[in-house]
Amino acid sequence: MTALPYLESLGDGLYAIDTGFHRRRYDAAYLMVEEGRAAFIDTGTNFAVPRLLAALDALGLSVDDVDYVIPTHVHLDHAGGAGLLMQSLPRATLLVQQRGARHLIDPTALHLSALQVYGADEMARSYGVLRPIDAARVRSPADGDTVVLAGRPLHFIDTPGHARHHHCIWDERTRGWFTGDTFGMSFREFDTALGAWILPTTTPVQFEPDALRRSIERLLAASPHCMYLTHYSRVHDVQRLGGLLFEQIDAMVALARPLRAADDRHARLMSGLSALYREQLQRHGVHDPDAGIATLALDIELNAQGLAIWLGRGAR
Structure with missing residues (x-):
């Protein structure tokens, strides 16, 4: 090889x-x-x-x-x-x-x-x-x-x-x-x-x-x-990771639903997701959570866009 x-x-x-x-x-x-x-x-x-x-x-x-x-x-x-x-x-x-x-x-x-x-x-x-x-x-x-x-x-x-x-x-x-x-x-x-x-x-x-x-x-x-x-x-450790996914899906839905009609929805989704992930990274023991948020900038943007589109469909 x-x-x-x-x-x-x-x-x-x-x-x-x-x-x-x-x-x-x-x-x-x-x-x-x-x-x-x-x-x-x-x-x-x-x-x-x-x-x-x-x-x-x-x-x-x-x-x-x-x-x-x-x-x-x-x-x-x-x-x-x-x-x-x-x-x-x-x-x-x-x-x-x-x-x-x-x-x-x-x-x-x-x-x-x-x-x-x-x-x-x-x-x-x-x-x-x-x-x-x-x-x-x-x-x-x-x-x-x-x-x-x-x-x-x-x-x-x-x-x-x-x-x-x-x-x-x-x-x-x-x-x-x-x-x-x-x-x-x-x-x-x-x-x-x-x-x-x-x-x-x-x-x-x-x-x-x-x-x-x-x-x-x-x-x-x-x-x-x-x-x-x-x-x-x-x-590995997939059951633990699955639990983290469920926790965050619920948190993302709870963040997004009250913002359905907000004029500044995207900015508030971005801010809320950043806060959620920062808290998660701190809890996980990441040394520099703020640097972690910078690393996740593209993913936070796309997640906010996806949540907004879901809200626009009626957030079922």
């Missing part, structure tokens, strides 16, 4: 690839290798594709050895590079939740939606041009389906709450879920003697707190040994 600074072996044929999005160790794609066959789970953006292809080469694999590309959902930090990656993988099939399939086959609407959130300059700088994928190369596993990679079963379940086009993938070998954004975000900067810290992500536009709670409960019901997060990488 050739050493690459952004490629980390997790054992059991699994590798985390730092896609380089936003900052170091913020966004992971995963490469699973089994009996010489391979699958990517999440892809990062277009700008991550050279790293994903280099990871194959570093492991002695060719583009012909990849059977599957599996976005957990179609948000661009998870699937923005899927079209470009598929162009380089002639034998691969894309496995995407059924509600997201049309957006990767024809990414026009996905591009326009992201454009409204990020603006034209940020789209060009961080995501590039989204590439369509031939519909004949796309499959949508149903809730409960199993797909096999060289004898290694991968079990799919639908997990709405962060996005309706989200599924999670169970790896029986390691008893771990690839969770995309359903099981939140956990950054290594915030690891302390208490372990990892985690926060939910309510990124626009389909946050639904009740559905998200049910999806997390479903993940935890499998008694997993670990979770493979896109933001960032593998975490």
